[in-house]
Amino acid sequence: MDLADAAPTAGIAACVALLAVLVAPVLLIADPGTGLRVYYAAGTLGVAGVGFLSALLIVVFLSGKQDRSPADTVAGVALVAGVALFAIAVAWALAVDQQNLFSFPASASWIVWHRWVVVAVAAAVPASAAAYARAVV
Numbered sequence: 001m002d003l004a005d006a007a008p009t010a011g012i013a014a015c016v017a018l019l020a021v022l023v024a025p026v027l028l029i030a031d032p033g034t035g036l037r038v039y040y041a042a043g044t045l046g047v048a049g050v051g052f053l054s055a056l057l058i059v060v061f062l063s064g065k066q067d068r069s070p071a072d073t074v075a076g077v078a079l080v081a082g083v084a085l086f087a088i089a090v091a092w093a094l095a096v097d098q099q100n101l102f103s104f105p106a107s108a109s110w111i112v113w114h115r116w117v118v119v120a121v122a123a124a125v126p127a128s129a130a131a132y133a134r135a136v137v
């Protein structure tokens with residue numbers, strides 16, 4: 001498998017993993033009134049922008065992988081959208097209120113690190129888009 005095939009596959013996997021990481025607190029923290037709404041809404045766009053771009057990029061990467069659009073165009077769109085996704089994820093992670101993080105129950109103490117996991121997984125998206133762009137351009 002060459003890089004032009006592997007990079008969009010890695011991008012799709014990174015986007016799916018990012019969506020899974022974003023949904024994890026909703027599924028794992030069952031206590032009502034925990035502050036999840038405030039947690040997800042932190043920053044200008046909140047984490048919704050990250051989720052939207054992640055879902056959009058799955059379609060973009062699939063478009064390039066299945067040769068439905070020119071590979072260089074898809075790679076460029078994926079790279080720009082991937083960098084935007086990463087920037088929004090970082091902005092959201094920095095905007096999360098520390099006080100809100102400690103309002104969660106003790107069984108959800110992992111929430112303190114969740115935003116940094118989101119940023120780490122989000123970094124894989126522009127990295128795979130850059131690899132794809134390098135392979136096709």
